[in-house]
Amino acid sequence: MSKLSEQDIEKYLLRFPDWTYSNNAIHVEFEFDNFKDCFSAMSRIAFECEALNHHPNWTNIYNTLSISLSTHDAGGVTKKDFKLAEAIETIVEVQE
Structure with a gap:
């Protein structure tokens, strides 16, 4: 898979308004009501990471x-x- 240009990254980010691009990566921060909800989301994300x-x-x-x-x-x-x-x-959207 080839690296995207900064211009392409900026276009993709239009679909992800909470995400930013810096230091060769895209970044986001989510805040949950409590630790349990945060950890639950992390667990569900982990399964998706493994699948991909x-x-x-x-x-x-x-x-x-x-x-x-x-x-x-x-x-x-x-x-x-x-x-x-x-x-x-x-x-995360389902979690909220």
């Missing part, structure tokens, strides 16, 4: 989940990252 064989860099502090997506083999953001971002958005 694509894994995020993420951190969790109490009720906040920060995610960065980049395709390491390509050295930046690819369509694979946006496919996972779309799945993450669907999971």
Whole structure:
């Protein structure tokens, strides 16, 4: 899978208004009502990551989940990252 240009990344990001692009990755932060809801979303996201064989860099502090997506083999953001971002958005939207 080939790395997307910054122009293409900006076009894709129009569909993901909460996501930003910097340092060769796309980033988002979600805040949940509590740790349990945050961890539940992380667990559901993990299953999707395994299905796509694509894994995020993420951190969790109490009720906040920060995610960065980049395709390491390509050295930046690819369509694979946006496919996972779309799945993450669907999971988090259902959670809310």
